[in-house]
Amino acid sequence: MGDCHGCPANSLATLPPPPGFGAPPRRHIVAIVGPPNSGKSTLFNRLTGLRQKVANFPGVTVEHRMGRVKLERGRDVFVVDLPGVYSLTPRTEDERVTHDVLSGQMKDIPRPDAVLLILDSTNLSRHLVLAAPVLSLGLPTLVILNMADDLKSRGGELDVAELAMQLGSPVALVSAAKGVGLEKIFQFLSGATLGAAPQAPLIQLPVIQDIPKCRAWATSIGNKTGYQAPAPPLWTRRLDAFFLHPVAGPLVFLFVVLAVFQTIFKGAKPLMDAIDEAIKTSGHWIGHLLPNEALRSLVVDGVWKGVGSVVIFLPQILLLFLFIGILEDSGYLARAALIADRTMARFGLQGKSFIPLLSAYACAVPAIMATRTIESKRDRIATILIAPFMTCSARLPVYILIIGAFIPDRHVIGSFLGMQAAAMLGLYILGFAAAMLTARLLKSTVLKSRRSSFMLEMPPYRWPTVRSLALRLVDRSKVFLYRAGTVILGVAIVIWVLSNLPLNHGKPPAIEHSITAGIGHFVEPAIKPLGFNWKIGIGLITSLAARETMVSSLGTIYGIEGDEHSPGLQQALRQDLTLGGAIGLLVFFAFAMQCMSTSAVVRRETGGWFWPSVQFAYMTGLAYICAFLANRIVAFWS
Amino acid sequence: MQVSFKKKAPSNHGRARNLTELKPGEAGVLEKLDLPEDDARRLMELGFLPGHSITRGLSAPGGDPRVFRVDGSEVALRRETARRLILK
Numbered sequence: 001m002g003d004c005h006g007c008p009a010n011s012l013a014t015l016p017p018p019p020g021f022g023a024p025p026r027r028h029i030v031a032i033v034g035p036p037n038s039g040k041s042t043l044f045n046r047l048t049g050l051r052q053k054v055a056n057f058p059g060v061t062v063e064h065r066m067g068r069v070k071l072e073r074g075r076d077v078f079v080v081d082l083p084g085v086y087s088l089t090p091r092t093e094d095e096r097v098t099h100d101v102l103s104g105q106m107k108d109i110p111r112p113d114a115v116l117l118i119l120d121s122t123n124l125s126r127h128l129v130l131a132a133p134v135l136s137l138g139l140p141t142l143v144i145l146n147m148a149d150d151l152k153s154r155g156g157e158l159d160v161a162e163l164a165m166q167l168g169s170p171v172a173l174v175s176a177a178k179g180v181g182l183e184k185i186f187q188f189l190s191g192a193t194l195g196a197a198p199q200a201p202l203i204q205l206p207v208i209q210d211i212p213k214c215r216a217w218a219t220s221i222g223n224k225t226g227y228q229a230p231a232p233p234l235w236t237r238r239l240d241a242f243f244l245h246p247v248a249g250p251l252v253f254l255f256v257v258l259a260v261f262q263t264i265f266k267g268a269k270p271l272m273d274a275i276d277e278a279i280k281t282s283g284h285w286i287g288h289l290l291p292n293e294a295l296r297s298l299v300v301d302g303v304w305k306g307v308g309s310v311v312i313f314l315p316q317i318l319l320l321f322l323f324i325g326i327l328e329d330s331g332y333l334a335r336a337a338l339i340a341d342r343t344m345a346r347f348g349l350q351g352k353s354f355i356p357l358l359s360a361y362a363c364a365v366p367a368i369m370a371t372r373t374i375e376s377k378r379d380r381i382a383t384i385l386i387a388p389f390m391t392c393s394a395r396l397p398v399y400i401l402i403i404g405a406f407i408p409d410r411h412v413i414g415s416f417l418g419m420q421a422a423a424m425l426g427l428y429i430l431g432f433a434a435a436m437l438t439a440r441l442l443k444s445t446v447l448k449s450r451r452s453s454f455m456l457e458m459p460p461y462r463w464p465t466v467r468s469l470a471l472r473l474v475d476r477s478k479v480f481l482y483r484a485g486t487v488i489l490g491v492a493i494v495i496w497v498l499s500n501l502p503l504n505h506g507k508p509p510a511i512e513h514s515i516t517a518g519i520g521h522f523v524e525p526a527i528k529p530l531g532f533n534w535k536i537g538i539g540l541i542t543s544l545a546a547r548e549t550m551v552s553s554l555g556t557i558y559g560i561e562g563d564e565h566s567p568g569l570q571q572a573l574r575q576d577l578t579l580g581g582a583i584g585l586l587v588f589f590a591f592a593m594q595c596m597s598t599s600a601v602v603r604r605e606t607g608g609w610f611w612p613s614v615q616f617a618y619m620t621g622l623a624y625i626c627a628f629l630a631n632r633i634v635a636f637w638s
Numbered sequence: 639m640q641v642s643f644k645k646k647a648p649s650n651h652g653r654a655r656n657l658t659e660l661k662p663g664e665a666g667v668l669e670k671l672d673l674p675e676d677d678a679r680r681l682m683e684l685g686f687l688p689g690h691s692i693t694r695g696l697s698a699p700g701g702d703p704r705v706f707r708v709d710g711s712e713v714a715l716r717r718e719t720a721r722r723l724i725l726k
Contacts, residue, residue: 086683091676123710126685211682212689229710244696244705338698338705338714345716351703375680454719455680458705458712 028077029110030069030192031101033134034118035127036084037459039146041065043118043176044081045471047185064097069189077189079116080109088133089209092375102137114140114192116185121145121173122156122230122460128218129211131167141169142188149175150460156230163225177465233460236331240458243335253339256332257358260323271315279308294508298496306492306552310484313548316393317480318473320362324355325472329464334456341454347436348443350374350454353383357435360390364598366476368605375455378447382439384605385615388598389435389591391428394547398589399427401551405570406582423586430590434622487596491545495538495553511557530588530624531581531631543594550589579638584631592623657706657720660694666725667691673722685709686723 034040044052048067065081082101083094090096097106104111117134119127124145135141143163145151151158151173164171170188174181243249283304290296327333333355341351352374360367367387374380403423410419443449498515500508511517519541520534527537535557543550551569558572577585593599593616602612660666668688671678685708686692695705695712703714715723 086680089679091679126709126711129683211679212687215682215687232707240696240705244698246699250699334714338703341698341703341714341716342700351714454703454714454716455684456703456714457684458714 027110028192029112030077030079030114030116030189031112032079032081032116032118033098033102033130034084034146035086035120035130037457038084038118038120038127039176040081040084040118042465042468043116043144043146043174043185044079045468046176046179046182047079047189050471050474064101069186071186071190075190077113077192079189080112086130087211088130094372102134102139112139114142114188116142116144116188118144118146118176120147121151121158122147122154122233124158124227125218125222125229126215128221129214131221132214132217135167135169140192142185143167143169143171144176144185145171145173146176148173148181149178150233151230154230154233155228157226157228159226163221163227166221166224177462177468236460239461240335243332244338249335249339253336256327256336260320260358263319263323268315268319272312275312275315276308279304279311283308294500297500298493301556302492302496303489305555306495306549307484307489310394310488310546310548310552311481313393313396314477314480316396317362318476320359320393321366321472321476322469324359325469326464328355329462329468331459331461334458337456338458347439348379348447349382349439350376350379351456352454353379356383356387357390360387360392363392363394364388364390364595365601366479368598368601371605376449378443378449381606381611382442382447384602385442385611385618386435386439388593388595388615388619389431389438391431391590392547392595394595395427395589397548397551398543399424399586401554401569402573402582402586405573406577406579427586427590430587434591438618487545488549491542491549492552495542495556499556516557529631530584530627531578531635532585533576533581535576536581536585540588540594543589545596547589547594578631578635580631580634583634584627587630588623588627590623591619591626593619655725657692657694657715657723657725658704658717660692660725662694662696665691665693669724669726671723673719677719681719681723684713685711686713692723692725 032040032044044065044067047069051070052065052067064083067079067081069077069079071077080101082098085092085095085098088095088099088102090099100106101109102112102115115134115137117131119130131143145158145160145163150156158173160171160173170184172181172184172188174185176182243252283300286304287296287300290299324333327336337351337354339351340354344350344353353371355373356367356370358367359370364387367390368384371380371383371387374383403420407420407423495516498519499511501515502509502513504513508514516538517534520538523537523541524532524534527540532540535554538557539550539553542553554573555569558569573582599612599616602615603609606612654669655666657666668686668690670688671681671686673681686706687709690709693707695707697704698714701717703716704720705712705714706720
């Protein structure tokens with residue numbers, strides 16, 4: 001890069017040789033540190049590509065990503081992407097993690113060999129404040145000035161060589177999004193694998209606790225290096241005038257939310273049908289290959305269809321994440337949070353809760369992880385507790401099955417809205433209302449707090465890159481398919497085995513005499529008041545693993561192909577369930593906390609079993625009471 | 639950046655102005671942050687430092703929260719936070 005001429009690249013070559021020849025090769029770790037919105041993740045993705053995984057630091061709820069960077073001559077270096085911070089004063093959990101990792105106090109992660117400090121070059125004076133505490137650590141540090149393309153196009157200027165001199169560290173001017181200037185970073189990482197000895201900072205640094213002093217120091221460094229801040233982002237101003245317009249703003253907001261929904265439900269349909277077809281066809285195909293009847297039944301009916309009934313939701317989930325990725329990377333999500341803030345405040349929440357709650361329409365698990373951006377602990381816990389009320393995509397197959405079986409396909413308002421669609425919409429509203437009222441209840445009692453301060457940085461608008469979006473989707477698919485391949489596979493096998501035991505003269509028993517039925521009859525008294533029989537009971541038990549398992553379990557129990565559109569299964573349910581019971585079942589699914597993965601992630605994010613237990617008891621209790629009432633009311637009227 | 643001062647309205651008499659009183663596009667210099675230590679530090683990290691100029695930007699529909707331009711970036715604050723940031 002022409003911009004980088006004169007950077008003290010030679011400082012890399014002067015690093016001392018590795019201590020002790022023939023010592024066993026050890027993992028070299030380089031930490032990426034930077035303020036939020038500095039392009040940390042983009043750089044991380046650039047460096048590691050698909051060679052990355054998400055992990056949690058032991059004992060804390062902050063997630064980190066670790067990835068491998070391939071260097072020349074087969075040497076590798078591990079980079080760890082630390083949470084975005086403005087300072088290293090350990091106050092928030094993110095800051096504590098960054099501080100502990102950098103100072104070598106984090107269990108399981110050795111002190112990094114070097115640091116990549118990434119700063120936004122278009123906002124250098126403010127971001128340089130973070131350089132003071134990072135450089136004072138004495139670790140070999142490469143200062144990366146990101147968004148070089150923006151700086152240039154908006155008329156900003158900077159003497160990179162002078163900055164390197166002032167900071168006593170090499171400096172690279174890059175554009176992580178465009179992949180420009182990265183060779184300097186690879187060069188630095190190669191140097192880091194040689195095992196540099198920690199060096200004392202050669203420059204005078206300000207007292208790092210004192211923000212005004214640090215800021216003044218950053219300004220003086222900026223002045224010495226001829227830093228010319230770029231002109232304000234013109235396009236961002238223009239777009240904001242539209243997206244935050246008093247009238248157009250909320251309309252665009254509504255349009256975006258509706259478009260996301262419409263696409264998830266309509267747009268994903270062909271893909272889902274295609275997967276459905278592929279699973280059925282391949283199931284038959286596998287069936288022909290397996291001569292043994294029991295084995296065939298296990299593999300095709302138990303495993304293939306059980307797991308398949310869940311994998312079918314992959315297109316919906318990926319579409320939702322594609323949308324959230326586009327909204328987030330483009331910068332619109334911050335504006336959406338701003339617009340939603342007042343409405344959310346009415347229920348005791350804040351604008352930042354909007355993003356997780358929108359994600360919860362696909363799945364509560366990533367939604368709960370997305371609550372990490374909420375600084376206020378009470379607001380965050382409230383958002384975590386209500387997220388599973390939002391109608392996640394795992395509830396859909398159950399809704400479709402029951403609505404298809406019990407709600408007549410008639411029009412409500414002319415030809416505009418069908419009765420079935422109205423029932424579906426009603427269930428979405430029911431979940432949303434339960435979430436909001438619960439938030440209100442929580443925030444006026446146990447999680448009461450003064451209206452928390454809401455501070456949200458509005459990043460400039462940017463084009464999302466295909467690369468970053470694709471990486472997100474690959475990441476999500478891995479998580480989802482892993483779940484299908486473990487939890488749901490396990491449940492499918494267990495149900496199949498229990499439904500085919502005990503053997504009667506070497507043959508599997510009729511379903512009424514199986515172990516499954518025994519368990520079902522055992523729980524039947526508890527669910528009878530809701531209008532459910534033992535078969536539904538089994539479905540409910542299995543749905544604790546994942547809601548969508550209900551459909552495949554009922555399919556196995558009724559001995560009919562498990563498919564929510566299956567007329568056979570709908571017919572069987574109509575004979576076995578009253579209308580009251582069916583409505584009760586829908587209400588139960590709208591409210592109940594039937595998802596082990598969600599409970600596990602809530603435990604991880606809240607740091608204990610207290611909140612997941614409260615959540616489970618509250619949601620399931622509410623589901624039971626409301627299903628009971630629904631059953632009684634419908635039974636009374638019909 | 640142009641620093642301008644609004645004439646004191648009668649209701650404001652004897653009271654320091656705060657961020658909520660800035661008109662769209664108007665700028666003012668921050669005097670102090672009348673907030674708990676944690677919130678004040680966070681705001682200072684975002685650029686709300688005494689002596690720095692702050693310009694009011696756009697706002698959410700209904701006027702709350704509002705966006706403020708400070709130190710090269712834009713930050714949205716709720717009214718009750720903005721009210722605690724006192725201008726010179």
